[in-house]
Amino acid sequence: MPAASETAGARRGNAPVPRQRGRLAGPLTSWPQGPAAWRGRYRTVLLPLFAAVAALTHLPSFLRPVWNPDEGFLATQAGVLAHGGALYQNVVDRKPPLVPWLYEGLFGLFGAGSLWPVRTLAVVAHLVTAALLASVARRRWGDRAGVVAGLGYLLVSIGLAPEDTQAATFEVFMLPWTAAAFWCADRRRWTLAGLAVAGAALAKQTGGAVLLPVVWMLWRSGGGASQGRARRKGALGLAAGFVLPLAAVAVALGPGRFLFWTVTGSGSYATVSGSAWLTAAARGLGNAGILLVACAGLAVPVALLLRGRGGGRRFADADLWIWLAASLVAVVTGFQFYGHYYLQLLPPLVLLGTAALRRRPRWRRPALAWTALAACGFLVWGLTAPRTDLDHAHTVAAAVRRDTPPGARVLVWGMHPEEYWLAGRAPASRFLTAGFLTNFSGGRGGAQVGERYAVPGAWDTFRREMADHPPALIVDDSRGQPYGPSRIPGFRDLLRSHYRPVGTTDGAVLYAPRR
Numbered sequence: 001m002p003a004a005s006e007t008a009g010a011r012r013g014n015a016p017v018p019r020q021r022g023r024l025a026g027p028l029t030s031w032p033q034g035p036a037a038w039r040g041r042y043r044t045v046l047l048p049l050f051a052a053v054a055a056l057t058h059l060p061s062f063l064r065p066v067w068n069p070d071e072g073f074l075a076t077q078a079g080v081l082a083h084g085g086a087l088y089q090n091v092v093d094r095k096p097p098l099v100p101w102l103y104e105g106l107f108g109l110f111g112a113g114s115l116w117p118v119r120t121l122a123v124v125a126h127l128v129t130a131a132l133l134a135s136v137a138r139r140r141w142g143d144r145a146g147v148v149a150g151l152g153y154l155l156v157s158i159g160l161a162p163e164d165t166q167a168a169t170f171e172v173f174m175l176p177w178t179a180a181a182f183w184c185a186d187r188r189r190w191t192l193a194g195l196a197v198a199g200a201a202l203a204k205q206t207g208g209a210v211l212l213p214v215v216w217m218l219w220r221s222g223g224g225a226s227q228g229r230a231r232r233k234g235a236l237g238l239a240a241g242f243v244l245p246l247a248a249v250a251v252a253l254g255p256g257r258f259l260f261w262t263v264t265g266s267g268s269y270a271t272v273s274g275s276a277w278l279t280a281a282a283r284g285l286g287n288a289g290i291l292l293v294a295c296a297g298l299a300v301p302v303a304l305l306l307r308g309r310g311g312g313r314r315f316a317d318a319d320l321w322i323w324l325a326a327s328l329v330a331v332v333t334g335f336q337f338y339g340h341y342y343l344q345l346l347p348p349l350v351l352l353g354t355a356a357l358r359r360r361p362r363w364r365r366p367a368l369a370w371t372a373l374a375a376c377g378f379l380v381w382g383l384t385a386p387r388t389d390l391d392h393a394h395t396v397a398a399a400v401r402r403d404t405p406p407g408a409r410v411l412v413w414g415m416h417p418e419e420y421w422l423a424g425r426a427p428a429s430r431f432l433t434a435g436f437l438t439n440f441s442g443g444r445g446g447a448q449v450g451e452r453y454a455v456p457g458a459w460d461t462f463r464r465e466m467a468d469h470p471p472a473l474i475v476d477d478s479r480g481q482p483y484g485p486s487r488i489p490g491f492r493d494l495l496r497s498h499y500r501p502v503g504t505t506d507g508a509v510l511y512a513p514r515r
Helices: 004-011 035-057 059-063 069-082 098-110 116-141 143-156 170-186 190-203 205-219 225-253 255-262 264-270 277-307 311-315 318-332 339-359 361-384 388-403 418-423 458-468 489-498
Strands: 409-413 473-476 499-505 508-513
Touching: 035 059, 035 116, 035 143, 035 361, 059 116, 059 361, 069 098, 069 418, 098 116, 098 170, 098 190, 116 143, 116 170, 116 339, 143 277, 143 339, 143 361, 170 190, 170 205, 170 318, 170 339, 190 205, 190 225, 205 225, 205 318, 205 339, 225 255, 255 264, 277 339, 277 361, 318 339, 339 361, 388 409, 388 418, 388 473, 388 499, 388 508, 409 418, 458 489, 473 489, 489 499
Parallel strands: 409 473
Antiparallel strands: 473 508, 499 508
16 A cells, blocks of 8 residues: 555655555456455455356357358368268368367367357357456556457447357357467567467457467567577567478368468459449448447547547557558458458457557547446347347258258258258268358359359369269258249259259249159
8 A cells, every 4th residue: 555645645746655556446446455465355356257257248159040141151171070971071161170170179079069169169269268358458558448449349349139149150160269369479579479370360360360460579579689599589489380280281171272271272362353232331330330339438538538639658668559450451351341350350449449448548438338237238138139130040950850860961042051960960062161162252243143243163063963972852941032943053053964953942942863
């Protein structure tokens, strides 16, 4: 505790009492002093508090079997891998392997009948991200800033449509790696930072964007001769930590296949010319607006700080601005603008908002109150969101189970691979959605859809699969979309030559083999 004379001097308006690192103001003033005491309280009080908030804000996650097609894709993909399939051979995706392997491992431990183990791990991923952001904020701006950053992240982590924030998708498992990369770079642990960047890129390619602020922090780490040597050593450690894990994974999966499916094979899908601009702009602006509502308590102080006076102080945290800019580029890459892409913006935005609130104290209470109120609104949205697509998937899955025996292979021609998982049937093709064969994407509308826009070589592979192992049932789930049989001659010819319609269910048409 400060001496009585110091306290009295502070009350008279003299020099302020020096800040005590181990103590929080406000309701936490009874916390003990000293870094060691703070760390003990951090583990025993704040981490459980973060865990409780993470569990509460993501409670809706556990109330549905599947939230979006990405979860269905990962569940179906993990089922193929668990039965001896090989990634990028027996089942393919345009994503790196870390999250499919995670699903596969959890299915092996807990069974493939439910996604609750994956959802639990997703909550842990949010908790780890919040703890790392709190640690960065406390190191830079003090104890209260750490609390604001950790709780602020957890509250805004549900600030999008529920299918984007409550699902256990690639972005959720990417965020702890990105936060860890920044945390390690902030402490000049460059090899560990490189490993964390590699982990982020192996969860989703755009996670590698955090490498840009890490490199900036390395470059700014020193200028003298001895510091220059340390910087060169750090650069070697960063490069080794980043490159070696990627090289090891590429060798394990096959360098050509790994490079094709994660980088070079997605040209048509990621191209700007394939965008329906009105659809893309509406989706992008809509999701940005929703996120800004959730993050207004943090984003508005940042905007006011930029407009205000203060010279270079506005850009004192250049590494955070670089992180935010790199994340923004990652979000707009490919012009798909799915809501869950925007989750990548949250860690740097939360830290910038925390810094802005520190410099504008009068905004703290309104900002935190708005953030908490918005989180309550998004939580209610998650608890009451309509189940239209899920009900359709259940209906189709029930029809597939009814018309096929256990162990049968089926083909679902659509964009909802969760129907395989819900039906408990194996896919007859490595391509789990029609998007690989037509380039259709909901984020881009119907622009550039057709066989000639498919993944290179996909149709030759698909025809060979259909000839070698004809599916016991084909479900045309296009329902008037641009990838329906009338627009895709290869699929239409397959149906006419070898299959006959046997019924419909909720708009999907079922085809059985001709005898």
